[in-house]
Amino acid sequence: MPEKVDMFCYQCSQTAFETGCTVKGVCGKEATVARLQDNLLFSMKGISAYLYHARELGYTDPEVDAFIEKGFYSTLTNVNFDAGEFVKLATESGMMNIKAMQLLKKAHIETYGEPTPIEVKVGSVKGKGIIATGHSMKALEELLKQTEGTGINVYTHSELLPAHGYPGLRKYKHLVGQIGGPWFDQKKTFSKYPAAIVGTSNCVLIPKDEYKERMFTLGVAQIPGVKHIEDYDFSPVIETAKSLPDLEDEPRETVLTTGFGASTILSLAGKIKELVEAGKIKHFFVVGGCDSPKPQASYYTEFVKNLPEDTIVLTLACGKYRFNDMDLGDIEGVPRLIDIGQCNDAIVGIDVVVALSELFGMEINDLPLTFVLSWMEQKAAAILWSLLALNIQNMYLGPIIPGWVNEDILNVLVENYGLTPIGDPKEDIKKMLG
Numbered sequence: 001m002p003e004k005v006d007m008f009c010y011q012c013s014q015t016a017f018e019t020g021c022t023v024k025g026v027c028g029k030e031a032t033v034a035r036l037q038d039n040l041l042f043s044m045k046g047i048s049a050y051l052y053h054a055r056e057l058g059y060t061d062p063e064v065d066a067f068i069e070k071g072f073y074s075t076l077t078n079v080n081f082d083a084g085e086f087v088k089l090a091t092e093s094g095m096m097n098i099k100a101m102q103l104l105k106k107a108h109i110e111t112y113g114e115p116t117p118i119e120v121k122v123g124s125v126k127g128k129g130i131i132a133t134g135h136s137m138k139a140l141e142e143l144l145k146q147t148e149g150t151g152i153n154v155y156t157h158s159e160l161l162p163a164h165g166y167p168g169l170r171k172y173k174h175l176v177g178q179i180g181g182p183w184f185d186q187k188k189t190f191s192k193y194p195a196a197i198v199g200t201s202n203c204v205l206i207p208k209d210e211y212k213e214r215m216f217t218l219g220v221a222q223i224p225g226v227k228h229i230e231d232y233d234f235s236p237v238i239e240t241a242k243s244l245p246d247l248e249d250e251p252r253e254t255v256l257t258t259g260f261g262a263s264t265i266l267s268l269a270g271k272i273k274e275l276v277e278a279g280k281i282k283h284f285f286v287v288g289g290c291d292s293p294k295p296q297a298s299y300y301t302e303f304v305k306n307l308p309e310d311t312i313v314l315t316l317a318c319g320k321y322r323f324n325d326m327d328l329g330d331i332e333g334v335p336r337l338i339d340i341g342q343c344n345d346a347i348v349g350i351d352v353v354v355a356l357s358e359l360f361g362m363e364i365n366d367l368p369l370t371f372v373l374s375w376m377e378q379k380a381a382a383i384l385w386s387l388l389a390l391n392i393q394n395m396y397l398g399p400i401i402p403g404w405v406n407e408d409i410l411n412v413l414v415e416n417y418g419l420t421p422i423g424d425p426k427e428d429i430k431k432m433l434g
Helices: 031-056 062-074 081-112 137-147 158-165 183-194 233-242 262-266 269-277 295-305 320-321 343-362 378-389 407-417 423-432
Strands: 118-121 129-133 153-157 175-178 196-199 214-216 227-229 255-258 283-289 313-316 337-339 371-375 394-399
Touching: 031 062, 031 137, 031 158, 031 343, 031 378, 031 407, 062 081, 062 175, 081 343, 081 378, 118 175, 129 137, 129 158, 129 183, 129 233, 137 153, 137 158, 137 233, 153 158, 153 337, 158 175, 158 183, 158 255, 158 320, 196 233, 214 233, 227 233, 255 269, 255 337, 262 343, 269 343, 283 295, 283 320, 283 343, 295 320, 295 394, 295 423, 343 378, 371 378, 378 407
Parallel strands: 129 153, 129 196, 153 175, 196 214, 214 227, 283 313, 283 371, 313 337, 371 394
Antiparallel strands: 118 255
């Protein structure tokens, strides 16, 4: 096991031994400050993803843009050495991320309508096909427009599953379902189906040779040797799809339900209050975030599988693929598993939690509610800081502790927010339910 260094910084010419400062910066920067700078950078990277997709649809926020400038500038050499200030900036990044997610949700709803629940079949149907993966609703919309009437079926993969919930996207009858699950199943899934493939954003992998020639990227996503689409012109994708063999009819026995927007969930508020007061709903869990191929991520499957039947699970992002094919049933018409969408739809989860707080006249931290989060990359860091900025306490985080968190940072998160690393799922459930 390699020894973990206290810090690693090589952003200027002063760096130790001209390779990198690993104990303390030659400039005087402490290791914890370097790690907090990395943390801030990760959070801002996450915010930038949501801002990018909002801008695709013509929506911007100058306040968030200004914060990004300030945040990046603060991490330059010889600018800010104050650890406390970087904690404040991280918290501010959480609030700016909330604004960015609100902006993107507004863009999606005003462009495609309020999401409503829909059952989505997994697997292929007979005919030519294109698989779209990533997060960009704009790219998917343009693809659907250009393939209408061509006889080509379009499938979502991974984080585009929630697209089916938007009326403005599911109106296209050739949007026929979902193929595959989380982002990291790409090589297996894309090798299996002779379809053209479009990577619309982050979460693309270096392709295997067997499907590299039929894969395309657009926007920020690019892969060496893979054709890149400009200005949403999908004609080469369409021609490729036409040249490939038909996909075959599959049983499509797996059905995923998605599309629970805030208005749909809040329309159940009266019923939820009645069931809670009657003791029929005992606890709410927000279980979501990034999925990863790490074996520790099986925790989330076991966690949801072992929850009592008087609990409700709100889920979002690709972490849901650990359990979203489970049939958890309902509690007198209220679904026990509620998929609210992509990672950026964490704002819907926040809106629902705030609404529950108002419904029961309780502070958020007094609700029978627990956040169980999984992280993989920078957008998850931004969402975590959004939750911390709202002072949400006693969240559980996994599948591992982020590498940039040292003992000093972990102690602050534990002491100030009660953040807890995941452990054994059954034991964690016992602790959460008291």
